Amino acid sequence: MTQTRPLGAQISHMLKDRGVDVIFGIPGVHNQEMYRGIEEAGITHVLARHEQGAGFMADGYARASGKPGVAYVITGPGLCNIMTPMGQAYSDSVPVLVISSCLDETVATRGQLHQMKDQRAAAETVCDWSEEARSASAAYALIDRAFGEFETTRKRPKHIQVPIAQLQSQAPTGWDTERSVTGTLNPPHHDVAKVFADSLAAAQKPIFVVGGGAVSAGGPVAEVIRKSGAASFATYAGRGLICDDPLHFGAYLPRPDSAAIFAQADLVVSVGTDLAEVDLWRDELGATCAHIRINTDDEVIAKLGAGDSGFKCDAGLFFDAVLDLMTQEGHSTWKAEDIAASRAHWRAEVDAERPGIVPVCDALRDCVPEGTMIYSDMTQLAYTAKEVWDMDRPGHWHHPTGFGTLGYATPAAIGGAVARPGLPTMAIIGDYGFHYTMAELGVAVELKLPLPIILWDNTKLGEIEDSMVRAQIAPNAVVAHNPDFCKLAEAFGAMAVAPTSLNDMQDVVSAAFDADGPTIIYLTPDILNAS
Structure with a gap:
């Protein structure tokens, strides 16, 4: 006999059958039915502190694992908050599936909780497609469509929304439990x-x-x-x-x-x-x-x-x-000698453009364990490293290249660490970018992730200030008051160290990979003078 459950619970069971082991998200009264079946299905849920963090975690998980990252969010503001990560995943071709609740109707009634004019259409602006499942069979078909396209076409995020009443309604197990959603790509003639x-x-x-x-x-x-x-x-x-x-x-x-x-x-x-x-x-x-x-x-x-x-x-x-x-x-x-000369010339250019940062990159590269997966943010330390840091394997440095979102690195690295338990993961983020998603540090503490977070604090939006100067604009609104980042990290329950030399930094970074929780490694340009 076919087992019947509320559709919200069935969705989690179907995702488990399709190979999903982890879901990132935040529950609310509108999507709580989706949480009814998570534990029963045997899926781990990671509770983000903000839907933007959940989306970046799903992105980081997907990049690290090669599997789709999945996030559950609520109607309206929950979906709006995750749209920035969806835009990042779209521009960088990352397979992320966002499943949200939605209101049962929005035409005849105004003033409902979390109401938007057109939630589905809003999401479609930052993902491959956004569809509403108005029945259990539609929800199952859309999930299989998403997973099939992740295998056979360019990997880009998808959004499925389900009306609240549908999530609450009883639904049969209406998907093929034996089906393997694996696409086939034809070799060239x-x-x-x-x-x-x-x-x-x-x-x-x-x-x-x-x-x-x-x-x-x-x-x-x-x-x-x-x-x-x-x-x-x-x-x-x-x-x-x-x-x-x-x-x-x-x-x-x-x-x-x-x-x-x-x-x-x-x-x-x-x-x-x-x-x-x-x-x-x-x-x-x-x-x-x-x-x-x-x-x-x-x-x-x-x-x-x-x-x-x-x-x-x-x-x-x-x-x-x-x-x-x-x-x-x-x-x-x-x-080969001409190519080596070009590389040396360009490396010198990078060093001249951002004086002193190249030695920091070299010191970091020399102390991270083999196979470390790195997530970086929009910060001058990362901009420098992306050019001068030669990787010894593909798919191990992830940066918000296309959409260019601040705050990406910390939550994405959390998602990556969840995907690769026991393997080294590191984040590189600037002081301003850290402000965007600093709350997600609590997730890393909660999960006891041995995650070094290199926090580069030049006390300003350094890249923007440089750009303003080049454009002959008097630098404006590029300096913000920062907290004591080390004390902030400790308040979260994380470890924090402010090394005073590159040698000290290397020792701290090495130790952070063996810690029982995340470590903020606080660096300022002063480390260049001390070294």
Whole structure:
């Protein structure tokens, strides 16, 4: 006999059947029915302090685990609060599923608790799609649609809202409990792979740009690049895909004179990247040769110029097929010594732009454990590190690159640590960004997460002040009163240390990974003088 439960409880049971082990969220009177079935289904719930924190935790969990991050929120303000993380997940292609309650009707009645004019439409502005489930069967179908699309299309957030009365109504177990929501991506046709392999073999100066969309295909992509003798750049999200390759330019793609490097190429291949403004920080890549785009997004594939071509395909399947067709090593005319000189020049530029921060990045890199997953925020320490910190593996540095949200790092790192128990996770955040989501420190304390949080305090919105000065605007509204961050952390029950030298910092960071809770590691520019 089919078991009947309130739909709110059935949703949690279905999510468990679909592989969900953790849900982030905050209960309220409008979505409490969704909480009826969480424990019974065997799902862990992480209680955020704000829906924005819940969304960032779900994002961080998804990036760390490779599984969709799921969040439960209430009608109206709960959904509005999580829309910022949804926008971040959309721009960075992260699989997040937000399930909210909604009012039963909003046309004939005004003044209801949490009422919005059009909640569903509001959410749709920051996610892939937003739909309302007006029946149990619709809720089940939408959940399976979301999980299926997470596997077969570009991974972007989805929103499902369920009327309160529907959440309370009895519903059968109306989904296929044996179904595995696993998508299938077709490999490229042999002729397509051969066209690409022949083009690559004929090039004298091929150059690749690898992005976050290629992270899961790192091995085959890196091997094709190595075997072809091509040079390469990585976007910030693609760092770690190419390691120990003397023909790799690193993550210096946004350096203005990298355009001159692309002008030398006779073939450009971009893999898993939009080459958007936040990848280049200039209007054009700089190449005048043919450009081959490999992506799963129709919109990206459509950005073709004369002589360009695009292949809509999963990067791993595509490059597996290409590898089978590469019968010999390529011999490009790129020179390792020239690439090393460019990298050294760009590193010096970064150091000159933000004096003294490069040594802090180097010291941090040298003391974190192997395999550390890092979540960074919009802060000058992170901006510097993203260029000069070479990663030894892909998918281990996460930054709010596209939407550019402040306050991302702390809750996202909490989500990442929940996804990888026993493995090292670290956050890097600025003093102003920390204000946005500092309440989530309580979650890390509650969960006893051994999470080092590097808090860079330059007492101001330093990047904005610099930008104002460059624009000949008298700096205004860039300084805010900060609390004593160490005392604040201790009030939450976290540990806090303010090292006075880089050597001290390294010792503190190492100890923080073995602690029984989070540690605020408070750094100011004074540490540069002390070192």
